[in-house]
Amino acid sequence: MVTITEKEFKQLAKYIKDNYGINLKEEKKMLVIGRLHNVLAENNFESFSEYYDHIISDKTGKAVITLINKITTNHTYFMREKDHFDYLKEKVLPYMVNTIRDKDLRIWSAGCSSGEEAYTLAMILDEFFKENQLWWDKKLLATDISEKVLKMAKEGIYHKDQISSLPPAWKMEYLKKYDGENFIFTDKIKNEIIYRKFNLMDNVFPFKKKFQVIFCRNVMIYFDNETKNDVVRKFYNNLEYGGxxxxxxxxxxxxxxxxxxxxxxxxxxKEL
Known part of the structure; x- marks a missing residue:
């Protein structure tokens, strides 16, 4: 296995932090080696310096996509931190219904990973609005920097164990058998979500309209305070007042x- 020197680790960690906000501390050195070992072996790189040069010089962008897919941790599950969804359903959505005059509701799942959060939000919205669906323009944007997890999210296929925490009524209405022990979300709910690759480190968020709700959960734990504060400031600027x-x-x-x-x-x- 190719080892990584302190200089090489700092070089790679700086590149990742500067471009993607992820703060890799010294204790993550073995994690980096473990996750990138196969990439170096498959490409016959003899050092992390060679690998870094390859990332910088690769004009196709494929090398950095592989790097981010390997480095990012995408652990999530359905109904994670359930009290958030309860609060959204019981407090936030009723408030929005009474205050949004143009019936244009925009929600952003930032750092959506493999889609569990976005699908949960879509099912909550569908259940909440019911017969009033036609009167509302609901936009649910789900973004992540990892193309690997975005592909999984778009497919919407989950093992029966993964969906076990969902209410039985939701499973009956929004999911159907795919194969063996896997289930797939129906097009009805899939079509409610727009998936996009997006980097929270971008200086400008290119949204024409602001959101009423932003979910960005368990993403900023990978940022240092300066990066986190910068991202929170951008969230603030892209939220409606009262959002x-x-x-x-x-x-x-x-x-x-x-x-x-x-x-x-x-x-x-965001205070009114």
Whole structure:
């Protein structure tokens, strides 16, 4: 196995942080070696310096896509941090129904991973609006930097064990048998979600309209404070006044929440 020198690790870690915000600390050195070992072996690279040069010089972009797919951790599951979904259904959506005059609802699942969060949001919206669907223009954007997990999300295929936590009524209405022990989401619910590759480190978020709700959960734990604050500032600028930001239970905003009002653990609101 190719080892990585301190200089090589710092070089690769700086590239990843500068371009994708992920802060790889010194203790992650063995994780980096383990996840990239096969990539170096398959391409006959004898050092991480060779591999880094390849990433920088590759004009196709395929090398960096592979790097991000390998480095990012995409652990998620259905109904994760369920109280967020309950709060959305019981408090946020009723408020939006009474205040959005043009009936244009926009929700963003940032760092959507393999789609569990986005599909959960889509099912909540479908169930909540029911017979009023035709009167509302609902847009659910789901983004991630990893093309690998976005492909999985778009396919919408999950093992029976993965969907076990979903309410039985949802499984009957929104899922159908795919093969063996796997299930696939129906086109009805798939078509409610727009999946896009997106990097939260981009200086400008290119959205024409602002969102009423942003979910970005268990993503910023990989950022240092400066990067996190910068991303939160961009979220703030892309939220409507009165809009909500949901972050992970293990995350929090700094004392200066840049205009966000603390609502409950890991839920914040852009003050009116």
């Amino acid at each position: 909500y930001l949901f972050i992970g239970h293990s995350e929090s905003l700094s004392g200066d929440t840049m205009g966000f009002k603390y609502i409950m653990p890991s839920v914040y609101r």
